[in-house]
Amino acid sequence: MMSTLIDYLEELADSDRVITVPADEVDRLAERFGDRVRQMGQLNMNNGGSLEIPVSVIRDAATQLESQSLLAAVQELKSERFAELIDRSATSCLIEKISENYRGYFRDLMTRYQETTDPLETTRLRDQLLREVFGS
Amino acid sequence: MPRIDWRSLPLQIKQHLIQRLKDREITQGDLESLKMWIEANPDVPDGPWCKGFGSFKLAGEGKYPKTFLTKHQRCVGKNL
Numbered sequence: 001m002m003s004t005l006i007d008y009l010e011e012l013a014d015s016d017r018v019i020t021v022p023a024d025e026v027d028r029l030a031e032r033f034g035d036r037v038r039q040m041g042q043l044n045m046n047n048g049g050s051l052e053i054p055v056s057v058i059r060d061a062a063t064q065l066e067s068q069s070l071l072a073a074v075q076e077l078k079s080e081r082f083a084e085l086i087d088r089s090a091t092s093c094l095i096e097k098i099s100e101n102y103r104g105y106f107r108d109l110m111t112r113y114q115e116t117t118d119p120l121e122t123t124r125l126r127d128q129l130l131r132e133v134f135g136s
Numbered sequence: 137m138p139r140i141d142w143r144s145l146p147l148q149i150k151q152h153l154i155q156r157l158k159d160r161e162i163t164q165g166d167l168e169s170l171k172m173w174i175e176a177n178p179d180v181p182d183g184p185w186c187k188g189f190g191s192f193k194l195a196g197e198g199k200y201p202k203t204f205l206t207k208h209q210r211c212v213g214k215n216l
Contacts, residue, residue, distance in 0.1 A: 043175040046143055106171070110157060110164045126154050133171045134142050134150055 016128070017055040023048040033091055039099040044135040052131075053098065057105050061097035069093055106132055137179035138199035145201045153204045156192070161206070166190040184213025 011017065018041075021029075026049055030037045041053030062070055072090035109132065113125040156162045166189045173187070180196060187194045193205040195213065205211055 038175065045139075045174065045177050049177075106168065107164060110167065113154075114158055114160070114164075122158070126151065126158070129154050129157070129167075130147075130150055133154075133167065133174065134145070135174075 011055070012059075015054075015056050018052045019055060019058070021051040021053065023050045026051045033089075033095055036095055036099055039102065040095060041098075041102055042132050042135065046135040053102065054105055057101045058098060061094060061101045064097050064101075065090075065094060138182060139177055140174075140180055140196065140201055141199045142174065142201065144199070149203055153192070156204075162189075162191040166192060170194070178216070180216065181214050185216055186211035186213050187216040 021041075026037060026043075038049075038051065041051045041057070044050045044052060065073070069090045073094040076089055076091040109125065109129060113122065113129055116122055116125060153162070153167075157164070157167055169189050173189075180199065182198050184195070184197045186196075188207070188211075191207055193207060193209065193211050195202050195205055195211050197213070
């Protein structure tokens with residue numbers, strides 16, 4: 001029980017953690033919910049179009065949705081059916097929130113890089129920006 | 137029409153572009169535009185080409201991106 005709590009807290013504290021959505025899953029989601037799916041994170045064209053999304057971005061987007069909307073989005077994503085009203089579906093709201101938060105995340109990264117005076121942090125943020133812009 | 141192979145662009149050139157952001161020689165908005173352009177995976181001509189991003193330009197040839205130039209530097213090839 002204790003290790004679960006620690007694991008969870010470690011996950012929350014790890015701001016650099018990303019999840020990778022494989023290219024075929026990105027394609028499937030884009031077919032159902034449109035091209036904006038590809039704006040939820042860093043689209044890695046070197047890797048066939050996989051999508052890397054910072055966990056913090058997803059977490060922030062999820063907390064901005066009402067819990068009912070989040071549950072509805074999960075149900076829609078689990079079902080293989082096309083959303084009937086794509087623009088109004090809970091998943092579309094979630095995708096929109098994640099994309100918006102990802103844009104904020106990238107802008108914040110650039111600002112932190114410009115403003116830091118710590119050489120180690122400068123190198124770390126530079127390398128992170130390189131991955132965000134050019135892919136890994 | 138070829139697609140750009142970003143892995144062929146030397147790391148030092150990429151690092152230099154990011155350093156120019158730190159030095160405020162290029163803007164956040166222009167770097168964001170480059171990122172979006174990369175993610176759109178655009179077609180490029182077989183010969184030399186040039187793409188402007190406001191505060192800087194990218195020059196390439198076929199699928200190979202060659203270098204980043206300042207907005208004042210002359211860029212040969214087809215303008216994208």
